[in-house]
Amino acid sequence: MVLGILGGGQLGRMTAFAAARLGVDVRVLAPSASGPTAPLAHVTVGDWEDASVLGPWAEACDVVTVESEWAPADRVPAGVPVRPGVEALVAIRHKGRQRARLAEHGLPQPAHVWAATRGEALAALERFGAVVCKRFEGSYDGYGNATCRTEADVQAAWDDLSAEDGLLVEAFVPFEAEAAVTVARRPTVDGRGGAAVVYPVVRSEHRDHRLWAAWAPAGFPESVEAEARRVALATVEALDVVGVATVEVFVAEGGAVLVNEVAPRPHNTAHLTIDASHTSQFENHVRAVLDWPLGDPGLRVPAACVVNVLGEREGGVAPGLSDALAVDGASVHLYGKTEVRPARKMGHVTATAPTVEAARERAEAAAEAVRL
Amino acid sequence: MVLGILGGGQLGRMTAFAAARLGVDVRVLAPSASGPTAPLAHVTVGDWEDASVLGPWAEACDVVTVESEWAPADRVPAGVPVRPGVEALVAIRHKGRQRARLAEHGLPQPAHVWAATRGEALAALERFGAVVCKRFEGSYDGYGNATCRTEADVQAAWDDLSAEDGLLVEAFVPFEAEAAVTVARRPTVDGRGGAAVVYPVVRSEHRDHRLWAAWAPAGFPESVEAEARRVALATVEALDVVGVATVEVFVAEGGAVLVNEVAPRPHNTAHLTIDASHTSQFENHVRAVLDWPLGDPGLRVPAACVVNVLGEREGGVAPGLSDALAVDGASVHLYGKTEVRPARKMGHVTATAPTVEAARERAEAAAEAVRL
Numbered sequence: 023m024v025l026g027i028l029g030g031g032q033l034g035r036m037t038a039f040a041a042a043r044l045g046v047d048v049r050v051l052a053p054s055a056s057g058p059t060a061p062l063a064h065v066t067v068g069d070w071e072d073a074s075v076l077g078p079w080a081e082a083c084d085v086v087t088v089e090s091e092w093a094p095a096d097r098v099p100a101g102v103p104v105r106p107g108v109e110a111l112v113a114i115r116h117k118g119r120q121r122a123r124l125a126e127h128g129l130p131q132p133a134h135v136w137a138a139t140r141g142e143a144l145a146a147l148e149r150f151g152a153v154v155c156k157r158f159e160g161s162y163d164g165y166g167n168a169t170c171r172t173e174a175d176v177q178a179a180w181d182d183l184s185a186e187d188g189l190l191v192e193a194f195v196p197f198e199a200e201a202a203v204t205v206a207r208r209p210t211v212d213g214r215g216g217a218a219v220v221y222p223v224v225r226s227e228h229r230d231h232r233l234w235a236a237w238a239p240a241g242f243p244e245s246v247e248a249e250a251r252r253v254a255l256a257t258v259e260a261l262d263v264v265g266v267a268t269v270e271v272f273v274a275e276g277g278a279v280l281v282n283e284v285a286p287r288p289h290n291t292a293h294l295t296i297d298a299s300h301t302s303q304f305e306n307h308v309r310a311v312l313d314w315p316l317g318d319p320g321l322r323v324p325a326a327c328v329v330n331v332l333g334e335r336e337g338g339v340a341p342g343l344s345d346a347l348a349v350d351g352a353s354v355h356l357y358g359k360t361e362v363r364p365a366r367k368m369g370h371v372t373a374t375a376p377t378v379e380a381a382r383e384r385a386e387a388a389a390e391a392v393r394l
Numbered sequence: 395m396v397l398g399i400l401g402g403g404q405l406g407r408m409t410a411f412a413a414a415r416l417g418v419d420v421r422v423l424a425p426s427a428s429g430p431t432a433p434l435a436h437v438t439v440g441d442w443e444d445a446s447v448l449g450p451w452a453e454a455c456d457v458v459t460v461e462s463e464w465a466p467a468d469r470v471p472a473g474v475p476v477r478p479g480v481e482a483l484v485a486i487r488h489k490g491r492q493r494a495r496l497a498e499h500g501l502p503q504p505a506h507v508w509a510a511t512r513g514e515a516l517a518a519l520e521r522f523g524a525v526v527c528k529r530f531e532g533s534y535d536g537y538g539n540a541t542c543r544t545e546a547d548v549q550a551a552w553d554d555l556s557a558e559d560g561l562l563v564e565a566f567v568p569f570e571a572e573a574a575v576t577v578a579r580r581p582t583v584d585g586r587g588g589a590a591v592v593y594p595v596v597r598s599e600h601r602d603h604r605l606w607a608a609w610a611p612a613g614f615p616e617s618v619e620a621e622a623r624r625v626a627l628a629t630v631e632a633l634d635v636v637g638v639a640t641v642e643v644f645v646a647e648g649g650a651v652l653v654n655e656v657a658p659r660p661h662n663t664a665h666l667t668i669d670a671s672h673t674s675q676f677e678n679h680v681r682a683v684l685d686w687p688l689g690d691p692g693l694r695v696p697a698a699c700v701v702n703v704l705g706e707r708e709g710g711v712a713p714g715l716s717d718a719l720a721v722d723g724a725s726v727h728l729y730g731k732t733e734v735r736p737a738r739k740m741g742h743v744t745a746t747a748p749t750v751e752a753a754r755e756r757a758e759a760a761a762e763a764v765r766l
Contacts, residue, residue: 023713039411042433045713045728045741061414063435297694300723300746309719318722322669322746323694341395341417347681350690351672356417369417374672374694 023312024049026083026102028070030059032357032367033089033288036296038062040304046312051079058357070094087265087311091115091286092160105209105264105311106286113261114286116158117190120261124281127260129253131281132272133193140180143191147176152194155179158187164231169194195280197272200226201240202291203254204268206306206316216264219306220255221299221319223247224291226270232365235385236291237327237378238298246277253279261286266307268292290330290367295319297353297372298326323374327381329389331356333366342393351375352388362394395684396421398455398474400442402431404729404739405461405660408668410434412676418684423451430729442466459637459683463487463658464532477581477636477683478658485633486658488530489562492633496653499632501625503653504644505565512552515563519548524566527551530559536603541566567652569644572598573612574663575626576640578678578688588636591678592627593671593691595619596663598642604737607757608663609699609750610670618649625651633658638679640664662702662739667691669725669744670698695746699753701761703728705738714765723747724760734766 023046027034030052038048038059049064059065068075071094080086080098087104088095091111095104113123118136125131133150137143147153147170155176157166161183168179176191183189202224208216225240226233240247254269261267261284268289270282292303301309301317309316331354339362346354356369369392373384395418399406402424410420410431422437431437440447443466452458452470459476460467463483467476485491490508497503505522509515519525519542527548529538533555540551548563555561574596580588597612598605612619626641633639633656640661642654664675673681673689681688703726711734718726728741741764745756 038433039414042411042730043727044715045711045730048433061410061420061435063433063437065435300725315716315720317719322723339417343416344687347689348687351694353672355415358414358417 023047024082024084025308025312026051026080026086027089028086028093028095029089030054030057030065031089032058035059035062035357036304037087037089037288037307040302041308044305044308046308049079049083051076056360058359060358073097085311087307089287106267107262107264110261110263110286114284117156117161117283118158118187120284121190123260124257127256129257129260129281130279132195135191136188137191138188140177143176143180143189144173146191147173150193154192154194155183156190156192157183158185158190167231195272195274198275199242199273200228200270200282201242201250201273202226202236202268202270202289203250204266204289204292204295204303204319205254205258206266206303206310206319207258207264208310208316209264209313210262215259216310217316218255218258219316219319220251221292221295221303222321223250224294226291230365232332233290233330235327235329235382236294237325237382238294238321239325239378241378242273243277246273246279249277249279253281257281257284265311266292266303290370291328293355293370294326294328294372296355298323298374324376325378325381326372326374327378327385328370328372329382329385330367331369331371331389331392331394333362333364333368333394336363337361339368339394345391345393346371346388349373349384349388349391352384354388354392368394395419396455397680397684398423398452398458399461400458400465400467401461402426402429402437403461404430407431407434407729408676409459409461409660409679412674413680416677416680418680421451421455423448428732430731432730445469457683459679461659478639479634479636482633482635482658486656489528489533489655490530490559492656493562495632496629499628501629501632501653502651504567507563508560509563510560512549512556515548515552515561516545518563519545522565526564526566527555528562528564529555530557530562539603567644567646570647571614571645572600572642572654573614573622573645574598574608574640574642574661575622576638576661576664576667576675576691577626577630578638578675578682578691579630579636580682580688581636581685582634587631588682589688590627590630591688591691592623593664593667593675594693595622596666598663602737604704605662605702607699607701607754608666609697609754610666610693611697611750613750614645615649618645618651621649621651625653629653629656637683638664638675662742663700665727665742666698666700666744668727670695670746696748697750697753698744698746699750699757700742700744701757702739703741703743703761703764703766705734705736705740705766708735709733711740711766717763717765718743718760721745721756721760721763724756726760726764740766
């Protein structure tokens with residue numbers, strides 16, 4: 023079985039390692055020979071926008087998957103299954119279409135307006151009180167988003183972020199917590215939706231609009247966790263994602279769960295599943311896209327916490343790990359990136375422990391001690 | 395940091411995966427382009443007995459390690475650290491020298507005779523009642539060994555197994571159980587022995603002289619486990635092994651612990667540490683040979699069991715994993731070998747569970763269900 027991965031970043035790398043363990047032959051199409059997939063033998067370096075590169079590469083694969091919703095899945099030659107499907111990717115790439123699809127299926131999400139004009143954006147501010155303006159395409163980790171409380175804020179956001187078809191303006195949710203639920207789902211067969219497994223709810227904390235830490239158990243009331251899991255599974259089914267997808271949610275005061283956004287691929291909040299779950303998100307992604315039975319997503323440890331290792335400067339990398347490795351119970355995962363940049367995701371640390379507090383303390387201590 | 399691994403089998407493969415996760419650049423010298431290290435980019439295919447191959451390969455590495463005590467560590471150019479050290483490997487390769495070294499350090503082991511002649515072997519049988527005759531070099535997994543209860547048995551063993559310097563004849567130990575203890579140890583610094591960590595005792599069960607299953611916790615009385623750990627650490631120190639080493643022991647009636655033999659490398663009984671320990675044997679091997687702080691060897695799950703996936707026929711491999719993957723809580727690890735042979739180690743399954751019994755049941759069910 024040959025699995026093709028479009029993308030040479032850390033998600034492709036960790037997917038490839040999981041696939042190799044199952045005896046799957048992995049081929050990667052990546053823009054560069056260095057970087058996270060460099061330790062792998064079958065990396066084709068080339069421009070995936072070039073059909074003469076993408077076509078022959080894909081045709082040597084039994085199944086192609088992507089590490090980013092922006093990979094050109096729609097240009098893979100017909101006859102090679104692409105998972106998640108092109109329709110799911112297209113719906114998810116555009117935040118307006120993503121919201122519309124979820125609304126069609128009655129899924130809970132923040133009130134929002136697809137503002138085609140500056141006037142509609144200003145009207146949304148008046149209606150909602152405070153809003154988050156989002157670029158329809160290409161926004162992530164705080165890029166392409168702006169929280170607006172005044173008309174001047176909205177005017178500036180319109181100038182910065184609007185595209186030909188406008189801007190997504192969402193009601194600001196005064197959430198109590200952010201959480202994420204990862205789902206793995208097999209392909210639809212004979213019109214029946216694919217079998218799926220749902221990971222435990224992960225609680226997440228962001229700093230500077232970037233994921234700082236994520237941990238499980240999430241510690242919400244059982245009814246809230248059940249609702250988050252229900253919403254996540256229904257969201258993945260509504261979008262017909264195959265493979266793993268993570269649904270990021272707001273938990274509002276009173277316990278309501280609202281979908282923030284969907285990533286149709288392995289996700290940072292679920293990196294802790296490598297060390298903490300019976301079957302990691304990466305292995306279940308491989309199993310799902312190959313239409314193999316899914317593994318148990320449950321935790322095999324009492325608690326786990328993942329903390330990102332972010333770049334803090336510009337330059338070449340020379341890892342100094344001694345202090346990080348000296349923290350008991352912490353697993354250091356570096357991504358093999360040769361160049362560091364401020365805020366670049368260079369790796370992560372997962373700690374497992376008897377309690378979330380202990381896991382978080384260890385993970386933060388070890389992540390802080392990594393020198394790059 | 396560039397780590398060279400002499401050997402392209404499953405131990406090299408799993409060591410390489412652990413090293414990559416720590417951002418270490420791995421180079422492998424292997425006899426073949428296919429096989430377990432094939433998914434890795436930096437594999438040099440060549441004859442390691444050829445100095446013109448081994449020399450330049452080793453000189454591109456910061457540290458060289460081996461996946462087998464038979465790798466030509468002694469031919470690596472001076473100036474490149476080889477770990478474990480050449481002296482340790484030389485002492486361990488020859489079962490007579492291995493026993494002699496342990497005896498010098500007062501370590502408990504079966505009574506034995508270095509029989510230089512057929513008559514000495516027969517005298518040992520008379521003295522011990524039942525014996526195990528072992529070829530000095532190259533015996534493993536039941537090859538090169540013979541349990542002898544009669545003179546005719548010893549005569550046959552002498553004919554089959556003796557070398558120029560004779561044969562090792564050991565008293566047969568009517569053991570209650572077999573166990574293994576893995577130790578990771580850093581290099582000696584300024585004449586002081588390297589820091590070491592000792593893994594939990596693993597209980598093992600062999601079938602047809604081959605490892606069938608291994609599990610932890612081992613379930614011996616605490617005093618027996620403490621003695622096994624003490625003996626393992628003292629053995630590794632006596633032999634001055636750097637890296638991981640596994641000490642296989644007999645637990646005799648009454649709880650005495652006797653050293654059976656020593657493997658100066660990652661070991662099959664400790665494969666469960668990938669899924670069950672805070673730090674796997676492979677990661678601690680990498681850390682030890684690079685002289686980095688060692689990780690916590692403790693279990694992060696209540697119980698775990700590993701069962702080997704052995705070949706059952708001759709031919710090409712086409713893995714059928716569906717039934718195995720459907721067993722919850724079982725992690726399947728295949729080694730990417732393209733040819734199957736009867737009894738060849740093709741992979742392993744580790745299950746983690748609340749109890750050893752549940753872990754073993756899951757691991758056996760999943761291993762049995764793998765089709766190759």
